[in-house]
Amino acid sequence: MKQRTPWSKPVLTPHRPGGMNKFGALRPQLHQSELDGVAIPPLLEQYGSPLFIVSEKRLRENARHLRRAFSTRWPKVRHGWSYKTNYLGAICNVLHQEGSWAEVVSELEYRKARALGVPGSRIIFNGPWKPAAALEQALLEGAALHLDHLDELFAVEQIAQRLGRQVPVGLRMNFDTGHTEPWSRFGFNYESGAAMDAARRIGASQWLQLTGLHSHIGTFILDVRAYAQQARIMAEFMEAAERETGCRIEYLDIGGGFASRNSLQGLYLPPDQTVPSFEQYAEAIVTALAEATRGRAALGKPVPALVLETGRALVDDAEVLVTRVVGGKRLPDGRRAAILDAGVNLLFTAYWYNHDVRPLQPVEGLAEETVLYGPLCMNIDTVRASVMLPPLNVGDALLISPAGAYNNTQWMQFIQSRPAVVMVMQDGSIEPIRLAETLQTLTELERVPDALHAPFPNPTPSR
Amino acid sequence: MKHDPVLTVAITGMNAVPDNPGAGLAVARCLREAYGQRIRIVGLGYDALDPGLHRREYCDSAHLLSYPGSGTDAFFERLAEIHDIERIDVLLPCLDAELPLLVNLAPRLAALGIRSYLPGPEQLARRAKDRLSDLAREAGVASPETLPITQADFFRDCERKDWPFPLMVKGVFYDARMAANREEAEIAFRAIVAEWGLPVLVQRRITGEECNLAGIGDGTGALLGEVMMKKRATTSRGKAWAGISIHDEELAKTAQRLVAALKWKGPIEIEVMRDNQGVYQLIEINPRFPAWIYLSQGVGRNLPAMLLALALGEAPPALQPPRPGMLFIRYAEETIVPLSSFESLMIEGHSEPESQQP
């Protein structure tokens, strides 16, 4: 029998104006079949597809990198792990073991941190809604509480009065850095004077003591000048608040917002050319902070601790999503489409990122523009609207990354159950850190009234 | 493929479309006139229809690159692939969007033997459109206030925020449109975001005479061989189709201050507006030669030839004194291209010149 040529799906690409360049959007035909030296295909066999895989090693490296970038530049640095980014217990505890506190934004997250064994004194409690019971627990346990609005300020004062003790509080502020869209809905506004009004009210209260300032200027911030300006404004406010109310600010919490090496939709350049390094963020922030607090030593006042709530930039590239092709089609406009077993139900961040997508094994054939759809029966379920990929076959597995930030907290259980998450441990062993959901996960909290127990109570003769 | 010991110069920006040309073809033309057949010119483009790639008298060979947006590694690998065929001695980039990438790649390219004459990443960043005001202040040069925005909502109440129309709406890398009202501003915003992404820059509009200056920074703070030009007629997109060489010591000093503040290395175009008080307001600094650079050859100050000499570490050629009053008038012309050339660029990403006779 004569030698047969390898087959790849037939492709006919029209030469359109503006796209006449086969190298144009071509990426090196990368494939990746292992993570930290562990082969992925056997994991898919064992735990099923789709599958989230976390690298413990990368997570720890990222945490150490961040700490090094800041603590070599500023004497007192604290990191609060942003639970909302990914609050799987194993991930939180990796970061706690690296010395990070818990940064929580709801009662649920607060309880999650406590249940993991984090003492209240190592919890930073943010968020626009903290129920009275949660506020009281946080105050009793010594959490760093950041007030979001006046109602909360008064609620905390009442609790403190009831407890009969003065409690330390932080103030969340918002302002215009000139480099970012102001997030004016959270905390007290600086420019209007609302933040100073709140500081004065705290200063006048015998039950409250202002010890910290917090602000979070936004998300995926690529311009380090925004943070420099934030540091200047917060330091200036610290001096003013101390002067006017006699308080002593112990820390400035600059929130999160550092970008990860993910490709934000709408940006022309790829992340390797736009995302600042931890060192670049640190340099801008610490330079501005050092300048703005220079006068403190002469007055015998200590410099404030610098608190970071970095989430995305630590965990995003420490986790990937592996998915399989379940079907393919040619769209009426000629583009190729592949249907995957994972969609926006699991990869919520597909709404704003163009994730890196690469096959596990090399795939033969000419790369062509491909749309990647998820398994949902909804038009919005698009994992990539356009990506150059060779023709995919049913069963081909794809690795999607970075996928560590916000997906394991914002994923949804709509017509599909959520898959397993496994962690590649530092020693190369594999640990499941969240099991795949089953039908029981979906139904165990349901209660069906007796009268509704049978779907067809009156048997009808079969047709 | 290359046998002669002639110098091989690769030039990007061959997108010489009539209403909005890249500078590559003009740079190639300047070099051809200065060096004749002593150099081989490799045209690097992004589309098989980039007109410059098909001009046999200027490009000895043509290749397609991967888009800068497809990532540093993809871009580098494609360049290295072309280098394997052409043995490039010097690379002269002519497009804004390539610069961040090439500045970072310069050491890796140098390791392959590809020389260039480029600024460092920090210099490049300091002249970016969203940091220009800081640079102008530092250099003691006037400039209109500029604000980065990420949402078209800004225009809903920008007049209340002390940003009255008309305003200039600009892309971070490219494109500038005047907007007289909210509707125009939103259209401009969307068009710019679609092509160049976020943020979009809003700049106060200055009225006056627009002048441009091209030159080369030597990396120590000196500006070499400035050539100044005033547009005399523009296309509907505001691009020059006729211009005239001018000379003003005040503008030269303004440019020198900026180049000194940056310690700029490489080609540069400085765009200014001479306002109604005769003050030069800095509008933009481009990290490359402008499309009108052939005028420099026309006034006896061939800047691309000077750049090549500098990139090779040679003494730059002597220049004529400034010669105001020389016009350029741009025109469109059809190049006849056989299907086989087009096929070769489409299929191989590469074409060699063929006889121009049909």
Add this chain to the structure above:
Amino acid sequence: MDNNQDKQGRALELPKPEHLMRLALSDSGFVFDPVTGNSFSVNGSGLAILRRLQQGTDLPGIVASLSEEFEVDILAAERDVIEFANLLRNTFR
């Protein structure tokens, strides 16, 4: 088998040969349509299908000869030819 092949043949509307005959096919994978002036890139399997269609081969014939020339089974080839024929029908009218 014959019966099935016959049904297969009728199951697919192939592009009209006269619409494909005019195409200039290059071994490089460059396709030029002199009537519309449009050009295309085609890969090896696509070129093989185009050439067979130009020769007027029917679906069972195309599928059978593809599976001889390429490492592809009959069913996978049939699936891909159905999809490709649709693309050709809509591209060349």
